[in-house]
Structure formats: C-alpha cells, structure tokens
Amino acid sequence: MTPAQRPRVExxxxxxxxxxxxxxxxxxxxxxxxMDQVAAEARASKATLYRRWDGKAAxxxxxxxxxxxxxxxxxxxxxxxxxxxxxLFCGPAGVTERLPMSVLGGLxxxxxxxxxxxxxxxxxxxxxxMAVSHEVFRRAQERGEVSPDAxxxxxxxxxxxxxxxxxxxxxxxxxxxxVARVIDEVLLPAxxxxxxxTSDT
Amino acid sequence: MTPAQRPRVExxxxxxxxxxxxxxxxxxxxxxxxMDQVAAEARASKATLYRRWDGKAAxxxxxxxxxxxxxxxxxxxxxxxxxxxxxLFCGPAGVTERLPMSVLGGLxxxxxxxxxxxxxxxxxxxxxxMAVSHEVFRRAQERGEVSPDAxxxxxxxxxxxxxxxxxxxxxxxxxxxxVARVIDEVLLPAxxxxxxxTSDT
Amino acid sequence: MTPAQRPRVExxxxxxxxxxxxxxxxxxxxxxxxMDQVAAEARASKATLYRRWDGKAAxxxxxxxxxxxxxxxxxxxxxxxxxxxxxLFCGPAGVTERLPMSVLGGLxxxxxxxxxxxxxxxxxxxxxxMAVSHEVFRRAQERGEVSPDAxxxxxxxxxxxxxxxxxxxxxxxxxxxxVARVIDEVLLPAxxxxxxxTSDT
Amino acid sequence: MTPAQRPRVExxxxxxxxxxxxxxxxxxxxxxxxMDQVAAEARASKATLYRRWDGKAAxxxxxxxxxxxxxxxxxxxxxxxxxxxxxLFCGPAGVTERLPMSVLGGLxxxxxxxxxxxxxxxxxxxxxxMAVSHEVFRRAQERGEVSPDAxxxxxxxxxxxxxxxxxxxxxxxxxxxxVARVIDEVLLPAxxxxxxxTSDT
DNA sequence: CAATAAACGAGACGGTACGTCGAGTCTTCCT
DNA sequence: AGGAAGACTCGACGTACCGTCTCGTTTATTG
Numbered sequence: 001m002t003p004a005q006r007p008r009v010e011x012x013x014x015x016x017x018x019x020x021x022x023x024x025x026x027x028x029x030x031x032x033x034x035m036d037q038v039a040a041e042a043r044a045s046k047a048t049l050y051r052r053w054d055g056k057a058a059x060x061x062x063x064x065x066x067x068x069x070x071x072x073x074x075x076x077x078x079x080x081x082x083x084x085x086x087x088l089f090c091g092p093a094g095v096t097e098r099l100p101m102s103v104l105g106g107l108x109x110x111x112x113x114x115x116x117x118x119x120x121x122x123x124x125x126x127x128x129x130m131a132v133s134h135e136v137f138r139r140a141q142e143r144g145e146v147s148p149d150a151x152x153x154x155x156x157x158x159x160x161x162x163x164x165x166x167x168x169x170x171x172x173x174x175x176x177x178x179v180a181r182v183i184d185e186v187l188l189p190a191x192x193x194x195x196x197x198t199s200d201t
Numbered sequence: 202m203t204p205a206q207r208p209r210v211e212x213x214x215x216x217x218x219x220x221x222x223x224x225x226x227x228x229x230x231x232x233x234x235x236m237d238q239v240a241a242e243a244r245a246s247k248a249t250l251y252r253r254w255d256g257k258a259a260x261x262x263x264x265x266x267x268x269x270x271x272x273x274x275x276x277x278x279x280x281x282x283x284x285x286x287x288x289l290f291c292g293p294a295g296v297t298e299r300l301p302m303s304v305l306g307g308l309x310x311x312x313x314x315x316x317x318x319x320x321x322x323x324x325x326x327x328x329x330x331m332a333v334s335h336e337v338f339r340r341a342q343e344r345g346e347v348s349p350d351a352x353x354x355x356x357x358x359x360x361x362x363x364x365x366x367x368x369x370x371x372x373x374x375x376x377x378x379x380v381a382r383v384i385d386e387v388l389l390p391a392x393x394x395x396x397x398x399t400s401d402t
Numbered sequence: 403m404t405p406a407q408r409p410r411v412e413x414x415x416x417x418x419x420x421x422x423x424x425x426x427x428x429x430x431x432x433x434x435x436x437m438d439q440v441a442a443e444a445r446a447s448k449a450t451l452y453r454r455w456d457g458k459a460a461x462x463x464x465x466x467x468x469x470x471x472x473x474x475x476x477x478x479x480x481x482x483x484x485x486x487x488x489x490l491f492c493g494p495a496g497v498t499e500r501l502p503m504s505v506l507g508g509l510x511x512x513x514x515x516x517x518x519x520x521x522x523x524x525x526x527x528x529x530x531x532m533a534v535s536h537e538v539f540r541r542a543q544e545r546g547e548v549s550p551d552a553x554x555x556x557x558x559x560x561x562x563x564x565x566x567x568x569x570x571x572x573x574x575x576x577x578x579x580x581v582a583r584v585i586d587e588v589l590l591p592a593x594x595x596x597x598x599x600t601s602d603t
Numbered sequence: 604m605t606p607a608q609r610p611r612v613e614x615x616x617x618x619x620x621x622x623x624x625x626x627x628x629x630x631x632x633x634x635x636x637x638m639d640q641v642a643a644e645a646r647a648s649k650a651t652l653y654r655r656w657d658g659k660a661a662x663x664x665x666x667x668x669x670x671x672x673x674x675x676x677x678x679x680x681x682x683x684x685x686x687x688x689x690x691l692f693c694g695p696a697g698v699t700e701r702l703p704m705s706v707l708g709g710l711x712x713x714x715x716x717x718x719x720x721x722x723x724x725x726x727x728x729x730x731x732x733m734a735v736s737h738e739v740f741r742r743a744q745e746r747g748e749v750s751p752d753a754x755x756x757x758x759x760x761x762x763x764x765x766x767x768x769x770x771x772x773x774x775x776x777x778x779x780x781x782v783a784r785v786i787d788e789v790l791l792p793a794x795x796x797x798x799x800x801t802s803d804t
Numbered sequence: 805c806a807a808t809a810a811a812c813g814a815g816a817c818g819g820t821a822c823g824t825c826g827a828g829t830c831t832t833c834c835t
Numbered sequence: 836a837g838g839a840a841g842a843c844t845c846g847a848c849g850t851a852c853c854g855t856c857t858c859g860t861t862t863a864t865t866g
Contacts, residue, residue, distance in 0.1 A: 013812090031310045034852060036815095045813045050854060105313040108306040108369050109232045118372050126370070151386040157363060158387055162355075164370060165362035168309050169327070171319050185352035186359055190391035214843080235821060246844045251823060415838090433712045436826060447839045452828060507715040510708040510771050511634045520774050528772070553788040559765060560789055564757075566772060567764035570711050571729070573721050587754040588761055592793035616817085637847060648818040653849060808865075817856070823849095830843070835836100 014066075017042045017049065021063035022070070026099055030060060030106020057110035057117050064103055065124040073132045081140035081191070085183050088136060089159060090176045093129075101167035101174065108168075130156060140191075147192035158187055215267075218243045218250065222264035223271070227300055231261060231307025258311030258318050265304055266325040274333045282341035282392070286384050289337060290360060291377045294330075302368035302375065309369075331357060341392075348393035359388055416468075419444045419451065423465035424472070428501055432462060432508020459512035459519050466505055467526040475534045483542035483593070487585050490538060491561060492578045495531075503569035503576065510570075532558060542593075549594035560589055617669075620645045620652065624666035625673070629702055633663060633709025660713030660720050667706055668727040676735045684743035684794070688786050691739060692762055693779045696732075704770035704777065711771075733759060743794075750795035761790055 020042035024033050035056055039046045053059040064070070076087035090096050111118045133156045140146045146155075162182050167174045221243035225234050236257055240247045254260040265271070277288035291297050312319045334357045341347045347356075363383050368375045422444035426435050437458055441448045455461040466472070478489035492498050513520045535558045542548045548557075564584050569576045623645035627636050638659055642649045656662040667673070679690035693699050714721045736759045743749045749758075765785050770777045 029313065031314055035854080036852075039813090043813080045815075046854075047814090047856080048812060051811085055854070056852095102313065104370070105309040108309045111372065112230070112303065112306040112369065113232060122371065151382065154363075154382055154386045157366065158359065161362040161366035162358060164366055165358065168313065169305070169365060170323065171312065181352065181355055185355045186387065186391050189393050190387050192390055236823080237821075240844095244844080246846090247823075248825080248845090249843060252842080256823080257821095431715065433716055437828080438826075441839090445839080447841080448828075449830080449840090450838065453838095457828070458826095504715065506772070507711040510711045513774065514632075514705065514708040514771065515634060524773065553784065556765075556784055556788045559768065560761065563764040563768035564760060567760065567767055570715065571707070571767060572725065573714065583754065583757055587757045588789065588793050591795055592789050594792055638849085639847075642818090646818080648820090649849075650819085650851085651817060654816075658849080659847095806866090808863100810861105810863085812859105812861070814858090814860100815856100816858100817854105819853085819855105820851105822851075825846105825848075827845090828843105829845105830841100832840090832842100834839080 013044075013048075014052065015068055017044055017052075017059075018063040018067035019069070020044075021059055022067050025060060025063070025103060029102045033060070033106075035059075054114075054116070057107060057114060058120070060103065060107065061117060061121050061125065065120075073129045075132050075135055077139075081136065081145050082183055082188065084136040084140070085133075085159060085187070086176065086179060088132060089163065089179045094179075095160070095163040095167065095174050096176060096179070101164070104164060105168040129160070133160065145191065150191055155187065155190065158182070158190075162186075214245070214249070215253070216269060218245055218253075218260075219264040219268035220270070221245075222260055223268045226261060226264070226304060230303045234261070236260075255315075255318070258308060258315065259321070261304065261308065262318060262322050262326070266321070274330045276333050276336055278340075280344075282337065282346050283384055283389065285337040285341070286360060286388070287377065287380060289333060290364065290380045296361070296364040296368065296375050297377060297380070302365070305365060306369045331361070334361065346392065351392055356388065356391065359383070359391075363387075415446075415450075416454065417470055419446055419454075419461075420465040420469035421471070422446075423461055424469050427462060427465070427505060431504045435462070435508075437461075456516075456518070459509060459516060460522070462505065462509065463519060463523050463527065467522075475531050477534050477537055479541075481545075483538065483547050484585055484590065486538040486542070487535075487561060487589070488578065488581060490534060491565065491581045496581075497562070497565040497569065497576050498578060498581070503566070506566060507570040531562070535562070547593065552593055557589065557592065560584070560592075564588075616647075616651070617655070618671055620647055620655075620662075621666040621670035622672070623647075624662055625670045628663060628666070628706060632705045636663070638662075657717075657720070658713075660710060660717065661723070663706065663710065664720060664724050664728070668723070676732045678735050678738050680742075682746075684739065684748050685786055685791065687739040687743070688762060688790070689779065689782060691735060692766065692782045698763070698766040698770065698777050699779060699782070704767070707767065708771045733763070736763065748794065753794055758790065758793065761785070761793075765789075 017038070021033075021038050024037050024041050028037075033056070035046055035049055038044075038059070039049060049059060053062060071092035073088065073093040074091070076084050076091070078084050078087060088094065095101070107121065111121055134152060137146060137150075137152045137156050141148065141150065141152065146152075159179070159182055163174045163179065166172050166178060172178075218239070222234075222239050225239050225242050229238075234257065236247055236250055239245075239260070240250055250260060254263060272293035274289065274294040275292070277285050277292070279285050279288060289295065296302070308322065312322055335353060338347060338351075338353045338357050342349060342351065342353065347353075360380065360383055364375045364380065367373050367379060373379075419440070423435075423440050426439050426443055430439075435458070437448055437451055440446075440461070441451060451461060455464060473494035475490065475495040476493070478486050478493070480486050480489060490496065497503070509523065513523055536554060539548060539552075539554045539558050543550065543552065543554065548554075561581065561584055565576045565581065568574050568580060574580075620641070624636075624641050627640050627644050631640075636659065638649055638652055641647075641662070642652055652662060656665060674695035676691065676696040677694070679687050679694070681687050681690060691697065698704070710724065714724055737755060740749060740753075740755045740759050744751065744753065744755065749755075762782065762785055766777045766782065769775050769781060775781075
C-alpha cells in the first residue's frame with residue numbers, strides 16, 4: 001500500500017483536489033465528470049469534497065478559477081490593439097485551447113440554475129478576463145486607436161462572445177485564424193478609426 | 202377508462218409529444234425536465250419516447266426544432282439593415298424571449314457530448330436562423346448599405362453570439378435595448394459605410 | 403416479401419400456434435418465453451394470440467394441453483401395479499422428460515394467481531393424468547394387489563407429488579431410477595399387501 | 604458469501620430490509636411484490652437492494668431464509684413418529700400456513716432459471732428442514748418404529764412433496780387433516796412395521 | 805508524552821432520473 | 836372479414852450519479 005496518507009494542511013489539500021479536478025475535467029469533459037471520479041483521482045473522500053464545496057459545479061468553478069498551474073490572463077502590450085487582442089485570446093490563457101470551451105459548455109446548465117454559482121463564475125472567472133480585455137481597449141483608446149466615444153463595454157464583449165459561440169454552440173474549433181478574422185472584419189472596422197484599421201491578414 | 206382514444210394519423214403522435222415537451226420545457230426549463238414528466242404530460246409511455254429519440258436532449262432538440270406553433274424566423278424587410286435586424290432578433294422567434302436561452306443553456310452540455318445531436322441542432326435550428334440573418338445582410342449589401350468586401354459570415358454571427366453570451370454566460374436579460382446597442386455600437390460602425398451608420402439610438 | 407399469408411381455418415391456425423408455443427417452450431422454458439417470440443415463431447400477430455387466449459399462461463396451458471403430437475398418457479396394462487406405474491410415469495407422456503418440469507415450474511406463479519387458469523390446468527392437464535393413475539390403482543385393487551380399504555386418492559398422488567418436488571423444488575433430474583425407488587420404497591410397502599411387495603429392484 | 608461489509612451496524616440494515624420484505628411478501632404475495640415497494644417499506648433505496656442482492660428472487664430467498672422472527676423448524680419429540688411428524692408439519696414453521704406456499708410457488712420460476720439462487724434456496728431453506736425431517740425418521744428407526752432397511756431419504760421427502768403438490772399444483776389448502784391423512788395412509792403403512800402402525804385417526 | 809478534538813478516507817446509504825423490457829391493447833393496412 | 840404488422844400504454848426492472856451520513860483512523864494540538 002501507499003505510505004501513510006496524512007491529512008494535509010488546508011491549502012495543500014485543496015490544491016491537490018483542484019489538480020485532480022482539472023485533470024479529470026480535461027480528460028472526460030464536464031458532464032462526464034463525476035464526484036466519485038474526482039474523489040478517487042484525488043485519493044479523497046466525497047465527504048471531503050462536499051465539506052468544502054456545494055457540489056460538482058461549485059467545485060469545478062473553483063478548480064478552474066483557482067488551480068495552480070492554470071495560466072492567468074496577462075495584459076500584453078504590443079503597442080497596437082490588434083496585437084494585444086491576438087496575444088490575449090490566443091495566449092496560454094486564451095480561448096484557443098480545448099479545455100475552456102468544454103468547461104464552459106458543461107457549466108452553462110448549472111450557471112443558469114444556481115445563482116450563487118453564477119455569481120462566483122462571473123466574479124472569479126469572467127471578471128478578471130473581461131477586465132484585462134477592457135484594459136486593452138482602454139489603452140488603445142488612450143493611444144487614439146479607438147474613437148473616444150466608442151462603447152468599450154460592448155466592444156470588449158465581442159471577441160469573447162464570438163469565440164464562445166463558435167466553440168460551444170457552433171461546435172467549431174476556435175483558432176488564431178478565427179480570432180484574427182473577427183478582429184479584422186468586425187472590431188477594427190467598428191472602432192471608427194478607419195485609418196488604423198487598414199492592416200489586413 | 203380510455204378518454205377518447207382517437208385514431209392516430211401518421212406523425213400525429215409526434216406532434217402531441219412535441220407539444221408536451223415544449224410545454225414542460227417552458228414551465229420548468231431544460232434541466233428540470235424529465236422524461237417521465239414529458240411522458241405523463243403527453244399521456245405517452247417512456248418506451249415510446251425512447252423508441253423515437255435517443256434521450257432527453259434529442260427529444261428536446263427535435264421538439265424545439267419541429268414543434269408546430271413555434272414561431273419561424275421570418276425575413277423582415279424594413280428597407281434598412283438596422284430595422285431588419287431589430288425585427289429579426291426582437292420578433293416572436295427572436296432571442297428576447299426567455300425560452301430560447303433556457304433551452305440553449307441546457308442543451309449545450311449534450312451538444313458538446315453527442316455529435317449526432319450537435320449536427321441535428323446546427324442543421325435544423327441554427328442553420329435556418331443563420332440563413333435568415335445572412336439574407337438580411339446580403340440585401341443590405343445589395344442596397345449598398347454594407348461594403349461589398351465585408352465578411353458577411355462573420356458579421357452575421359456577431360449578434361447571435363453576443364445575445365447568447367449575454368443571456369447564458371453573463372446571465373443578463375437580452376432585451377431590445379441590448380440588441381440595438383450591439384447594432385449601433387458594433388455592427389453599423391463595422392460595415393464600412395460610415396455615411397449610412399450615422400443613425401443613433 | 404413472403405408470399406401471400408392467407409387466413410387459415412380456425413382449428414388449423416390454433417394448431418400452428420400451439421406448435422410454435424411448444425417449440426419455444428422447449429427451447430427457452432416458460433419464463434423466458436415471450437408473446438412476441440411466439441408470435442414471430444408462428445408468423446402470427448400478437449393480436450391474434452390475445453384474441454383467443456387470456457395471456458401467456460393461458461396460451462401455454464392450452465398448448466401443453468391440446469397441441470397435436472404431444473403424447474397422451476395411456477393406461478398400460480402389465481398385469482402388475484409396479485409395471486403399470488413405471489410404464490405410466492416413464493413413458494412418452496411421463497415426467498422423466500425435461501419439458502413438463504420446466505413448464506410446471508414456470509406456471510406455478512400464474513396458477514396461484516389466476517383461478518380460471520388454475521381450473522383449466524387442473525381439468526385439462528392434471529385430471530386426465532390423475533384419472534389414468536387412479537385407474538391403474540383401481541385395477542390393482544381389483545386384482546387384490548392393493549388392500550380394499552386403501553386410500554387410492556392419496557396413494558395416486560404420491561408419485562406425481564414426489565416427481566414434481568424432485569424436479570422443480572429440489573431441482574434434480576427425475577429418471578426411471580427415482581420413480582422405481584419411490585414405488586419400491588414407499589408405494590408398494592404402503593399398499594398393505596406385503597406378500598405382493600416382495601419384488602425388489 | 605457476503606464479504607464482511609460494514610453498514611451502520613453489522614447486518615443491521617439487512618435485518619430491516621428482510622423484515623420489510625417479509626412484510627410485503629405476506630401482504631401481496633411473491634409475484635405482486637416489487638422492489639420499489641420493498642424499498643419504500645424499508646425506507647431504503649433500490650440501489651441498496653441491488654447492491655446486496657441480485658434481484659427480487661435473491662432478496663426474497665435471503666429474507667425468507669434469514670429474517671429474524673421467522674419460526675425455525677424445531678425437532679419435536681412426542682415419542683412416536685406420527686406425533687413428531689404432525690408437530691413438525693403443522694407447527695409454526697410448518698406448511699399449513701399460507702405464506703410458505705405462496706412464496707414457494709412464486710420462487711419456482713426464478714429457482715429454475717438461476718442456478719446460484721437455486722443452490723442458496725436448497726442449502727439455506729430446504730436443507731435444514733429436510734434435516735429435521737430426517738432426524739425424526741432416524742429416531743423412529745432407533746426406537747424400532749421404522750424398519751432398519753427403510754429408505755429414509757425417500758420417506759422423508761414424501762410429506763414435503765405431497766404438501767407442496769397439494770398447496771401449489773392442486774391449489775388446495777394444506778391443513779392438519781391432510782397431513783394426518785398422508786401419514787396414516789401412506790407413511791405409516793410404508794414403514795414396514797405394521798404392528799406399530801395400527802394407530803388410526 | 806499521552807489525551808483529545810478536528811479533519812480525513814472509505815464507502816454505504818436515500819433519493820431521483822435514467823433507459824430497458826415484456827405484457828396486453830389498439831389501429832392500420834393488406835389480402 | 837379477418838389477420839399480420841407493429842406502435843402504443845403501463846408498470847417494473849436494474850443502473851448511475853448526486854449529496855448525506857457513519858465509522859474508524861490519522862494528525863495536530865492541548866493538558
């Protein structure tokens with residue numbers, strides 16, 4: 001048998017459970033993930049899981065949000081809006097990986113049902129990413145790339161929305177080409193500075 | 202004890218089951234809908250449901266797709282892109298109703314898992330709606346409202362994407378004001394004919 | 403397609419259905435026999451089966467009772483009780499075959515539940531066999547082999563009872579050796595004429 | 604065969620489930636007993652039932668075999684074979700109660716199909732009872748009531764067989780009168796000691 | 805350094821929904 | 836007109852997963 005599995009320091013244990021959760025998540029996707037499977041993978045008991053989290057959805061949200069090793073969205077600074085956006089969405093924390101779409105698709109049901117969960121998801125996962133995106137647009141606006149009266153809140157949502165739609169509803173793979181296409185065909189033309197939008201793929 | 206067991210015409214039974222499915226769907230939402238409930242509502246047996254459909258998701262997709270009485274997306278013709286889009290998205294088959302978002306959110310899990318189902322969903326539900334949307338843009342292009350070299354495929358996806366994102370992921374209500382905002386702040390500026398995009402809210 | 407399946411004369415059709423029933427019965431036993439299987443085997447529709455019989459049990463009872471080709475219990479006459487009994491129970495209509503026990507075991511549930519069925523079973527299947535058995539004892543009594551005040555009703559039930567018990571409850575195979583043993587160790591000693599019971603195996 | 608598992612208390616839960624099973628069994632009989640009903644009666648979940656038992660038949664066999672409060676066959680000792688047999692078969696664990704026949708009839712189908720079940724039934728239910736019966740005969744033989752060369756195995760089966768046959772196949776009620784009749788008309792005459800068999804009803 | 809309370813692994817449990825199966829009923833179409 | 840074909844309702848089956856619970860064990864903290 002394995003040598004004595006001692007109760008860990010609180011933070012430690014959570015970390016391992018998060019890791020196990022993300023591992024299972026990546027392997028079978030959200031809806032085929034079961035609590036028993038996570039418990040087994042983490043050599044934990046289900047009681048331990050439910051002691052800390054409200055349920056499967058809460059655990060997954062927490063894991064996806066707080067697991068170590070998960071890439072953080074970083075604010076790139078290429079000096080131009082286009083480069084910043086491509087870097088942000090196609091980087092390590094971007095949407096071109098398979099996992100985010102799988103998780104998002106599976107969570108939607110739960111998000112729609114559970115208000116607490118929905119709030120947690122928005123605050124911990126969405127908000128930081130939207131903030132980074134917003135920051136990118138704000139800087140572009142400062143540089144004069146974006147019209148001063150542009151609606152940054154809406155513009156900042158275009159790319160996430162379209163990536164999510166493509167990845168989940170349309171079931172197509174979200175790659176850099178798609179991201180670039182949205183930027184070039186929708187965002188740059190829409191920011192009302194045609195002179196800076198002449199760059200093409 | 203058999204209340205009016207009328208002879209069933211070809212496909213009659215399906216109609217009734219679809220109706221019952223949509224009824225339950227509207228009442229409790231996708232994830233709280235159970236096959237037993239649908240069976241009871243339709244005075245059908247579960248065997249009948251499973252004989253025709255692979256499961257809950259397949260039944261719901263079929264029902265949402267083929268049930269009589271569901272509003273069809275119609276091509277409005279107001280003579281201007283903005284009016285057409287508002288009419289399309291805020292009309293009876295639009296996205297401002299509560300049902301479509303509830304259903305969409307619940308289905309995504311299943312869509313992600315089952316390829317057949319996903320295909321059916323795209324072909325029967327999405328494709329017609331996307332076609333209508335595309336048609337609206339095509340006519341606007343003919344009228345000269347939209348630049349001839351605009352990427353209609355991407356532009357036509359902007360509004361559905363953003364409505365779906367707002368309604369499901371962000372959990373906000375999608376109303377006419379939001380639709381108008383997206384049109385005015387993103388779409389019209391992006392179509393590269395600033396002279397026709399001067400209309401404001 | 404199969405060539406025209408014309409409606410048959412009533413008795414004819416029943417005969418074929420009985421044959422199919424017995425065929426299926428012999429193959430899979432009573433409890434694994436399904437009405438669909440019988441219908442398919444007989445190229446009949448289930449409606450036809452249920453038009454004539456009350457259900458599975460009734461059909462099987464009727465088939466086992468009235469199917470052509472099934473051996474009838476015949477009254478042997480060897481001049482001695484022992485020979486008559488062995489001939490009766492180990493002959494073609496005897497209990498040493500596999501089918502009767504399989505059928506009997508399966509029917510018991512239904513017999514216990516349905517009074518009509520139970521009556522039919524007793525009248526059509528049991529009664530004739532018991533009558534033959536009784537006749538054998540009566541003749542032995544006339545010959546003086548059996549005491550005049552012996553209780554023929556009980557004695558006549560000993561062998562069927564014990565064969566049924568061995569075959570169904572104890573799950574052992576009923577063969578000629580067992581029949582002979584019961585006759586020699588129980589019946590003959592019990593008929594109160596020790597002088598005629600000295601014959602041993 | 605159950606591996607030493609640990610419910611709340613060792614075997615506690617099983618006891619309750621057995622009790623519920625026997626209760627339902629006595630109320631509606633074997634074939635109208637459903638697993639859901641037992642689960643409800645025992646406030647158990649079906650999963651619990653199926654975790655421990657293979658199905659309805661296995662549960663019932665186990666319950667009838669191991670439930671506390673069920674009367675055990677006890678070896679009476681009246682000093683005479685006749686009294687012992689009447690006491691054994693008409694006592695609290697005897698065959699004159701309604702339940703045993705109802706259960707036996709219902710189980711036969713399953714016993715015939717499932718070999719494991721059949722073995723369990725024979726070992727746990729039949730064997731102890733047959734052993735008691737055999738013991739009664741053995742003592743009678745020691746006392747000289749029964750001929751030393753009598754076939755006790757067969758003789759011990761006569762009464763169970765005939766009671767089972769009467770109760771299930773013939774559908775007649777098995778009462779003390781019938782038991783006495785079999786003893787007096789078959790068994791006592793057959794034991795080859797006419798001098799001790801002169802006792803009449 | 806032993807005693808104790810907290811956290812834990814293991815996994816049985818109640819509950820709910822699932823998807824399947826067979827009995828028996830019913831309609832339609834065909835001959 | 837009667838039968839074959841087979842869809843239909845009903846109800847029970849056996850399974851899967853969620854979230855709760857109990858038990859015995861391990862660990863960190865106290866007396």
